[in-house]
Amino acid sequence: MGPIATRRAMLAGAASAGMLPFLRMPGARAATPGELTFGLSSFPPSIQPWQNTGTAAATMKLLMYRGLTSYGPDGALRGELAESWQPIGTQGWEFKLRDARFQNGEKVTSADVKWTIEQIAAERSTAYFRAEMQGVERVETPDDRTVRIFLKAPVATLPVMMASYHLPIISRNSPRGQFVGAGPFILKAQERGVSLEFEPFTGFHRAGLPKLKKLKAIAYADENLRVAALRSGDVDLIEYVPWQSMDAITADPALSLDTVDGAFMFLVFNGGRPPFNDPKVRKAVAHAIKREDLVRAAFFGRGSPLQQLPIAESSPFYNPEYKDGWKYDPELSKRLLAEAGHANGVSCSLLSTAQYGMHKDTAEVVQQHLAAVGIRAELNMPDWATRVAIGNRGQYELAVMGTAADSNDPDGIANFIDGSLAPSYVRSYGLKIDRITELLAAGRAEFDDTKRKAIYREMEGVAIEQVPMVGLTWRSQGYAMRKAVTGFRNLPGALTFYSGLTFETTEVA
Amino acid sequence: MLAFVARRLVISVGLVWAVASLVFLVIHLIPGDPAELLLSQGGIAPDPAAVEELRERLGLNLPLWQQYVSYLGGLLQGDFGLALQDDHPIVDEIALRLPRTLELVGMAGLISVVFGVPLGVAAALRAGGALDRVFSAAAGLALSIPVFVVGTLTVLVLAQQLKLVPAGGYVPFARDPARHMLLLMMPAGTIAVGLGAVVFRVMRSSVLEVLEREHVRAAQARGVAPATIIRRHVLRNALTPVVTVVALHLGSLLGGTVLVEFVFNWPGLSGYLVRSVEARDYPEVMGIVLVISALFVLLNFLVDLLYAVIDPRVRHG
Numbered sequence: 096m097g098p099i100a101t102r103r104a105m106l107a108g109a110a111s112a113g114m115l116p117f118l119r120m121p122g123a124r125a126a127t128p129g130e131l132t133f134g135l136s137s138f139p140p141s142i143q144p145w146q147n148t149g150t151a152a153a154t155m156k157l158l159m160y161r162g163l164t165s166y167g168p169d170g171a172l173r174g175e176l177a178e179s180w181q182p183i184g185t186q187g188w189e190f191k192l193r194d195a196r197f198q199n200g201e202k203v204t205s206a207d208v209k210w211t212i213e214q215i216a217a218e219r220s221t222a223y224f225r226a227e228m229q230g231v232e233r234v235e236t237p238d239d240r241t242v243r244i245f246l247k248a249p250v251a252t253l254p255v256m257m258a259s260y261h262l263p264i265i266s267r268n269s270p271r272g273q274f275v276g277a278g279p280f281i282l283k284a285q286e287r288g289v290s291l292e293f294e295p296f297t298g299f300h301r302a303g304l305p306k307l308k309k310l311k312a313i314a315y316a317d318e319n320l321r322v323a324a325l326r327s328g329d330v331d332l333i334e335y336v337p338w339q340s341m342d343a344i345t346a347d348p349a350l351s352l353d354t355v356d357g358a359f360m361f362l363v364f365n366g367g368r369p370p371f372n373d374p375k376v377r378k379a380v381a382h383a384i385k386r387e388d389l390v391r392a393a394f395f396g397r398g399s400p401l402q403q404l405p406i407a408e409s410s411p412f413y414n415p416e417y418k419d420g421w422k423y424d425p426e427l428s429k430r431l432l433a434e435a436g437h438a439n440g441v442s443c444s445l446l447s448t449a450q451y452g453m454h455k456d457t458a459e460v461v462q463q464h465l466a467a468v469g470i471r472a473e474l475n476m477p478d479w480a481t482r483v484a485i486g487n488r489g490q491y492e493l494a495v496m497g498t499a500a501d502s503n504d505p506d507g508i509a510n511f512i513d514g515s516l517a518p519s520y521v522r523s524y525g526l527k528i529d530r531i532t533e534l535l536a537a538g539r540a541e542f543d544d545t546k547r548k549a550i551y552r553e554m555e556g557v558a559i560e561q562v563p564m565v566g567l568t569w570r571s572q573g574y575a576m577r578k579a580v581t582g583f584r585n586l587p588g589a590l591t592f593y594s595g596l597t598f599e600t601t602e603v604a
Numbered sequence: 605m606l607a608f609v610a611r612r613l614v615i616s617v618g619l620v621w622a623v624a625s626l627v628f629l630v631i632h633l634i635p636g637d638p639a640e641l642l643l644s645q646g647g648i649a650p651d652p653a654a655v656e657e658l659r660e661r662l663g664l665n666l667p668l669w670q671q672y673v674s675y676l677g678g679l680l681q682g683d684f685g686l687a688l689q690d691d692h693p694i695v696d697e698i699a700l701r702l703p704r705t706l707e708l709v710g711m712a713g714l715i716s717v718v719f720g721v722p723l724g725v726a727a728a729l730r731a732g733g734a735l736d737r738v739f740s741a742a743a744g745l746a747l748s749i750p751v752f753v754v755g756t757l758t759v760l761v762l763a764q765q766l767k768l769v770p771a772g773g774y775v776p777f778a779r780d781p782a783r784h785m786l787l788l789m790m791p792a793g794t795i796a797v798g799l800g801a802v803v804f805r806v807m808r809s810s811v812l813e814v815l816e817r818e819h820v821r822a823a824q825a826r827g828v829a830p831a832t833i834i835r836r837h838v839l840r841n842a843l844t845p846v847v848t849v850v851a852l853h854l855g856s857l858l859g860g861t862v863l864v865e866f867v868f869n870w871p872g873l874s875g876y877l878v879r880s881v882e883a884r885d886y887p888e889v890m891g892i893v894l895v896i897s898a899l900f901v902l903l904n905f906l907v908d909l910l911y912a913v914i915d916p917r918v919r920h921g
Contacts, residue, residue, distance in 0.1 A: 140642065140689040140883065147643060147650070219661075221643060221654040287692060287700075288879075289774060289871045313773065316875075317866050320759060323771035324869075327763040450882075480636030480884050487640060517652040 129308035131580065131603050134321045134333035138288050138314035144263045144274045145215050145222035153260040154334070154595035155312065158293055159198075160263030160276030163190050163208065164254050165596055170503060170587040172254060176203050176264055176277060176300070182542060185249040186232075190257075192240045195300035197266040199275045205236035210267035212244070223261040249540035251547070252506045259501065260593065279305040279599040289314060305599040306582065322575070325350065331580050331603055334594075336573035338395040344575045351578055356398060356569035357591030358499040359405045360389070360457050361511070363564055365492050367525025370441045377562035379431040380493070381421035383468040384461055389568050393456035397573075401566035404555050405500060405508055407588035411544070412505040412551050420559035421566065428468040440469030446485060446494035449476040457567065458495045486520025496521055497570070500589035505551040507589055509535045512563040528561045530554075579604040616901040623897040624890060628675065631881070631889050632668055638688045638884040639664055662688050675890060684891035689883055694891040697876065702895060704774065705872035708864070709857045711788055712795035713850055720800040721846065724807025725839070731812060739804065746801035755794045755867035762790070772868035791868040795861065799853055806849045810842040817841070844911065851907040858903075859896040 139152030144160050147153075165175040174180070178193040195203040214220065216228035230250070235243040244253065256262065266275040277300065280293035293310040313330065315321035318337040324330045326347065336344065336352065344352045362380065364371035371377055386400030403417040432441065445465075447458030455476060462472045472493060477485070485491055498521060500507035510516070513535050514527035534554035541547045558564075572591040576583060582600040586593050639658040643650035659665045663674070678685050684694040727736040763771035769786060777784040814820060815838060823833050862874035873892060880888035 143690075219657055221658045221661075223643075223651070223654075225651050225654055286871075287697060288876065313869075315772075315869055317869065319756065320772055320867060320869055323759050323764045324773075327767050327771045329763075329770050329773065477635070478882065480641050480882060481634065483641055484635040484637055519650070 128603055129306075131307050131310050131332060131598075131601060132330040133310060133312045134324050134330040135312045135314045136318070136321065136335040137316055139291075142282075144265055144276065145220070145224065145261055147223040147261050150592045151314070151334075153592055155282075155291060156260050156263065157278065157593065157595035158280040158310070158598060159278040159282055160260075160265065160274070161278050162259065162263045163192075163257040165258050166586060166590055166593050168584040168586070168597055168600070170590050172258060175258070176208075177257075180254050182251075183243060183245075185540070185542070186247075187243055187245040188253050189241065189243045192242065193300055195277050196298045197275050197277045198281050198296050198298070199266060199268070200298065201266055201268060202239070203264060203266075203277055204239040205242035206239070207267050208242045208264055209234040209236055211262075211264050214265070215262070224256065224259065227256060249542075251542045252502075252504055252539055255502050255504050255506070258593075260595075280307075280310055299599070301599065306602045307598070310598065325575055325577070328577075332574060332576040332583060332601075334574055336575045338397040338571065338573075340575075341395070341397050341571070341573060349578055350575055351580075352573055352575045353583070353585040354397070354571040354573040355585050355587050355591050356407070357572040357586075357588050358497060359401055359569050360393070360453065360495065360497040360567040361401070361405065361564050362461065362567060363486075363494050363496055363511075363521070363523040364526055364562075365489050365524045366514070366527075366563075367489060368492075370435070370437060370443065371492060371523075372526075373435050374561050375431045375435040376437065376441065377565070378421075378560070379428040379435070379468065380465065380470065381562050381565040382424045382431070383428040383470065384464045384565070384567065385423040386568055388464070389457060389460050392460050393453050394568065394570050397571035398568045401569050403566055404512070404558050404564075405566055405569070406505055406551075406555070407503060409587055410503050410505070412548055414552050414555050416552075417555050417559055420555075421562075425464075425468050432469060437469070440471060442471045442473070443492040444475050445472035446482060446491035447474065447476050448479050448482040450479040450482075451497075453497060453570065454495050457497070461495065461567070483520050486524075487518055489518060489524030491524075494520070495567075499572070499592060503588045503590060505547075505554075506535065506539050509539075512558060514563060523563055526563055528557065528563055530557050531561070531563060577603075612905070616905075620894065620897045620901060624679075624894045625672075627893045628672055628886070628890055631884070631886055632671075636884040637664070638662065638886065641884055642689060664688075671886075675887070679894070684894075685887035687880075687888050688885045689888075694888050697888070698873070698891055698895055701871060701873045701876050704870065705858060705861060705865075705874060707788065708792055708795070708861055708870060708872055709854050711792035712799055712857065713854050715792060715796035716800035716803045717846075717850065719796070720803025721807050721843075724804040724846075725811050725834070725842075727804070728808045728811035728815070729834075731808075736808075740808070743801040743804045746797045747805075749797070751794060751798055752863045752867055754797050755791070755864055758790055758794055759867065772870065774869065774871050787868075787870075791861075791864045791870050794864055794868070795857065799850075799857075802849060802853065803846060806846050807842065810845050811838055814838050814841045847907060847910050851903055851910075855900045855903045858899055859893075 135151050137151045139148060139155050141148045142152050142155050144156055161175045163175060163177040164172055167173045176192055176195050177190040180188055180190045183189050192203060192205060197203060212228050212231055212234055215222040215224055216231060230247050232245045232247045263276050269275040279296055279299040281296050283292050283294045285291040290311060290313045295305045295307060299305060315324055318335065321333045322337065322340045325333045341352060344350050364377055366372050386402060390396060390398045390400060402422050403420040406413050445458055445462055447454045449455050458474055458476065462474060465472050486494055501510065511522050513532055514523065515532040518524055531554055534550055538547050538550040541550060574585050574594060580601065580603055582597065582602050584594060584597045585591055639655050639662060640650060643655055643658060663671065686692065687694055723739050727739045730736050759771050762769045769790060773787055775783045775787060820833060820837050823837055859874055859877060861872060862878050865872045865875040877892045880892060
């Protein structure tokens with residue numbers, strides 16, 4: 096019996112060994128000049144042009160659609176479908192359109208702009224800028240190339256708003272349920288949940304662009320696999336480079352890494368009930384956290400402390416006098432707690448999510464630092480969907496958040512500190528600070544830059560004392576690519592998620 | 605026999621309905637609103653009016669019982685509904701992804717049986733010997749390594765370091781058969797490491813147990829050739845528990861390959877299910893769970909049939 100069985104086992108072994116050469120078949124994709132494969136962090140749940148369905152969708156929208164304005168590689172506001180713009184009095188803006196075409200071959204006209212604004216502002220709209228476009232009193236179209244937008248209240252930031260990837264201009268003649276834009280790439284095919292394939296739009300309004308012959312975006316939800324795909328040559332460029340991989344990518348001579356401190360982590364409060372309805376307790380939290388520990392623990396040193404409002408240092412509205420507004424000072428924290436009547440410390444819940452490592456790690460470090468000054472925070476880390484629901488309903492006391500501002504304009508952080516807006520998980524719940532709301536409105540209505548700077552300086556001063564949020568860290572937001580890829584840029588500051596704009600100048604050698 | 609089959613069928617349908625109803629209830633009870641979530645992507649505050657509008661459009665503002673009745677009504681007409689996220693027909697998506705998962709699970713099962721059965725027999729026939737010790741130790745090691753570790757190491761070594769294979773992904777067979785098989789072998793092989801070890805162990809102990817039975821000893825005493833004894837008296841009897849174990853594992857793998865799908869970017873049903881739960885896409889979750897439950901029941905039927913083929917007592921009893 097034995098020898099027969101052994102022989103069979105040997106045969107099975109030989110058969111299995113025969114499969115090995117098959118596994119050794121070279122699989123790594125050879126780079127094709129002019130064709131770029133992009134490793135996305137997730138497959139966009141929807142690419143409806145006016146909805147906010149995440150940053151992966153936003154990048155895809157920048158390929159297909161364009162707005163009146165956009166950003167250059169240096170982050171400066173530039174004309175896109177509009178070649179120029181100017182204010183009309185205090186409540187109107189005039190945009191002059193360039194000679195641009197939609198992907199269906201039709202000209203971009205002022206009627207398309209008017210139609211787009213009407214669609215976004217419509218009663219049944221789910222557009223991200225619905226409320227803002229409902230603030231438009233009327234749109235005039237004196238000729239095909241001129242559009243005048245009159246608002247119910249002065250909005251100095253309208254040209255910045257028009258650069259948003261959630262506000263592209265769509266052809267009014269789009270087939271029902273479809274959206275024809277004027278972006279540099281045409282969506283040719285998509286496999287839901289897997290990939291999207293684009294071809295260049297030859298009628299794009301910037302002559303000679305885009306330079307790529309083909310662009311394929313493949314979703315790699317696993318960040319480690321995304322890096323592995325880049326290193327093995329399966330993809331040419333990846334977004335959301337995990338912080339733990341940045342050193343290895345930098346050391347790889349075949350790859351390059353482009354990072355900016357664009358997104359940030361922060362804390363929000365439930366200001367509708369004790370203990371965080373007291374500004375002294377909120378300030379105690381702000382001074383209790385050593386940000387350097389957070390940068391090291393949660394972001395592998397790839398980031399920087401944020402001890403004031405999240406206005407980038409490169410912004411003309413940055414206020415250096417508040418650089419250390421919420422600096423680490425545990426003794427001050429203890430003193431503030433005692434003054435607020437919590438000399439023996441205070442207990443609270445700390446909401447975060449276990450679904451994303453940066454949120455989880457941040458919460459754990461914050462918990463330790465708070466404990467050191469007497470704030471006993473109990474962690475609550477459900478999945479992201481639950482965390483969003485709990486946050487929107489204010490069913491928490493203290494919560495960790497992370498995101499990027501809408502733009503590099505200081506009005507871009509209004510979402511996080513304006514308590515007069517509807518309840519949302521991204522800002523403190525039930526915490527309305529009237530002076531901040533007034534100053535934000537004043538800054539939005541002011542056209543003079545010097546006066547705007549003064550307004551936002553005062554606003555930050557109020558915020559440092561009243562603490563509508565607690566800045567924790569800037570985090571590096573990175574794109575990594577093969578050296579053969581040129582022309583792609585990670586846009587500065589809050590504009591990092593607009594980097595998809597530079598696909599139009601990207602080349603693959 | 606017909607009555608038995610009919611009874612089993614009714615129980616099976618009832619079971620699938622119970623599972624679907626339970627999942628419907630559970631996913632609606634846990635916090636998280638799909639409309640709110642869909643408009644909250646990117647960490648930005650959604651307009652409350654837009655959220656309400658979307659809830660109304662998706663039918664999420666209806667009472668729970670109305671949503672349940674509407675869902676069951678759709679199912680009876682073979683309509684799984686549309687995904688909340690992008691109005692995509694769910695049945696189309698399941699039809700696209702189910703074959704990929706079946707292919708992955710099937711290939712993993714095949715590799716496990718091809719390696720596990722002969723090695724298990726070989727080890728049992730040499731019980732206590734060097735071959736048995738080596739194989740048993742290897743099986744113990746394979747069982748103790750988590751599947752995501754095997755997968756990650758495979759990607760790290762074969763794709764990232766040696767650059768021999770792609771770092772995961774999927775290509776349809778019709779477009780590129782060779783690349784399709786290459787991409788399939790990595791996740792299937794990863795699953796097969798653990799599953800093959802299970803098959804090996806069950807096969808080994810089963811053969812050892814059968815070898816001690818009287819009819820085998822009687823055959824040996826009668827001088828029947830060893831190969832015939834193994835083929836006709838040992839293997840057939842020893843395979844029954846292996847079939848049970850493999851079928852149970854394959855059934856659980858239908859919805860449980862999520863880690864492997866994630867590590868290798870294989871766009872199958874498990875990953876789809878997890879993403880649907882994360883997005884609180886109720887119709888998608890219900891549709892996927894229903895299909896997986898139905899397949900599990902179907903698999904159990906097939907196992908019963910296989911028993912009958914392997915063991916005549918089942919066929920005649």
